[in-house]
Amino acid sequence: MTEELIQKGKLAKEAAHFLSFVETTEKNRFLLGLSAALLEKIPEILTENEKDIQIAKAKGMNANLLDRLRLTPARIEAIAEGVRQTSQLPDPIGEVLQMWKNEVGLQIGKQRVPLGVIGMIYEARPNVTIDAAALCLKSGNAVILRGGSDAFYSNLALTKLVQATLKAYQFPIGCVQLIEDTSRETVLALMKLNRYLDVLIPRGGAQLIQSVLNHATVPVIETGTGNCHVYVDQHADLEMAEKIIINGKCSRPSVCNATEKVLVHEKIAKDFLPLLEKSLQQEQVEIRGDERALTYLQQGKLATEEDWQTEYLGPIIAIKVVADSDEAIAHIHQYGTKHSEAIVTKDYGESRKFHRQVDAAAVYVNASTRFTDGFEFGFGAEIGISTQKLHVRGPIGLNELTSTKYIIFGEGQIRE
Template sequence: MTELILKGKQAKAAALVLAQAKTKAKNEALQSLAVSLVANTITILEANEKDLATASDNGVRDAMLDRLRLTPERIVDIAEGVKQVVALADPIGEVVHMWKNEAELTIGKQRVPLGVIGIIYESRPNVTVDAAVLCFKTGNATILRGGSEAFHSNLALVRVIRDSLASSGFPADAVQIVEDTSRDTAQQLMKLNAYLDVLIPRGSARLIQAVLENATVPVIETGTGNCHVYIDSEAQQEMATKIIVNAKASRPSVCNAAETLLIHEAIARDFLPTIASRLRAENVEIRGDEEVASIVSDVIPATELDWETEYADYILAIKVVPNADAAIAHINKYGTKHSEAIVTDNYFTSQKFLQQVDAAAVYVNASTRFTDGFEFGFGAEIGISTQKLHARGPMGLNELTSTKYIIYGEGQIRE
């Protein structure tokens, strides 16, 4: 019996237990887990240091090292995310709609767990906890397959999770990790239809595309983040500057960071020098079209590839556009349907942008960096779905459920 089949069988058995678990018991287990994570900070950080050392030796750039790095503060934040999930309503068992039909049957639509969820992800060890906690709260067992770059961190976190769940009376196999990080094992996981109910990839465009092309298990696509900020002709300069600097430079390696700035031609000559100066103070490399290069010195000429690229680094492409319609057209052509923002004081322009931009999250006068389960009040997220079936945007508790119909009768038969 292969490792994956064994884990699949164990996950199926655990899922049956979780599906019947009471909300109070699940919440108490998660509270204990939050305490355990902080209590095991030293062990977790020691494991993380091994991954950071290996990544540094392999020449991984600083922005990607930041995705991998854990600190005492980040572990506290992860634990706070667990507590926030505890505070959220348990969707399992909720009857979202109930009615009577002509035969006087009472029909209800009830939320139920998906079952066993597989997660394939890269780099960010916080995903390990986010995924485990959200799946557990919604009565789902999970099989995690993280990347080799975060192997020791993920293993340490899963050990804490499993020990904590077992101490709370739940099956440790509710959360499992695949220790073989080879591509062959990932391919096998993508085809584990007998045991997985859904597979969620979270990581680079290459990873997500590989899962979409090879998986026979149903997939919920989480998208790459080629995100844009459009500064309209009726934007406040200081607000616009703060938003683009935050969207690009606060954490450039994450999927909700801005990769392209679009700016209205009417304000480009006034706004761009200030914006460029502030971005360069954050060590952001600027790549621009001809109009940008005529306004700002030492700009690297942008190519078609730049408009398509999720840099995940201190690089920003800038393009001058004639109006909001051109900005919307550019975003809908090159964006990845993740997060898009407009900065404007014009209500009607903002409404056009909200209605016509095709993305999971569309902002008016705010940074794209808020597209995050924690920021949306979900406690954590399983990923940012950019597809339109089943779930879209940050995937919290409700998005990890399915539904079934429950029907009450009084002896009715169909004539």
């Protein structure tokens, strides 16, 4: 284990103890200070970001990744605005979720407390550095950040700014720290840093997340891939179905809540698929279909087994004709990633069945899968979408970054 990890782990643990009972007004004052500091230091941040951009260009990084890496004045303003909004969200810490008396008169309360120290492992997206710092601090957690090496200078500049603001507001710098050693050994050691970390949150592509799942001994909140389906029932409003699929696929194809697959009831395939094909073609979406779907489509190539498993994250969609909702649900059960699944139907019984039988973080009737998002759900912010079943499923907002403890009030009770 590297010296840097041990040293930062210790500072984080001390800072987490401090943060666990610091008052809300203090946390909010810091966040407003950080928001202002970001706006003030835009030129300095851009200078450091430009170093990363130049190195990435020299390495031949593709345009999509370069775009995620790049900061602009408008983007920094948006990040600062996010921090300001976080200061306005309710503080989850201290809330007593339930309180009751037991049989011998103990009053038992279940109270929200911070998780402690969170490790964030992410790719070359500098905005995550500030988003994670703000959300972790507001929820009373210390955070150790390990961003992608391609964003090294940007992350360093942003973390220094955060730490200067921490000092200015009398918070320990252990509240937010960046691992500067971006070697593979160090990130592997971070995944096993149980002595100092309470939870790891990986954010990024499937490969990053799989690596964390394989190597971590620290408990992980898995943020997941989304192979999301829309099932168009025989009793669907076809126009509604078309709008929901186009929105699901096209409004932002690169995100995990985008619709990747369409399952169509055989009784309406003949009417629906030509309608859908026309809209998809207008949006320049490539269509793949099973044999039956292709008989109703003018273009489109045959979908393979791999297609049903793939999260395209781009302008491709695969369509399958199914005999009924049983087949649709079985297909989702087999190929879905338990992220977001939708049915379009006017039938009450089919809507109930879909809600009951489909196992996913978010199960929709007559709405776009794109709504699976902390902001859309009304959580005010999010740090990712969890597709695991332990601790949190769906958007990870401030409440989801907390644990609980039982606080018990007695008058000398002893157990029989």
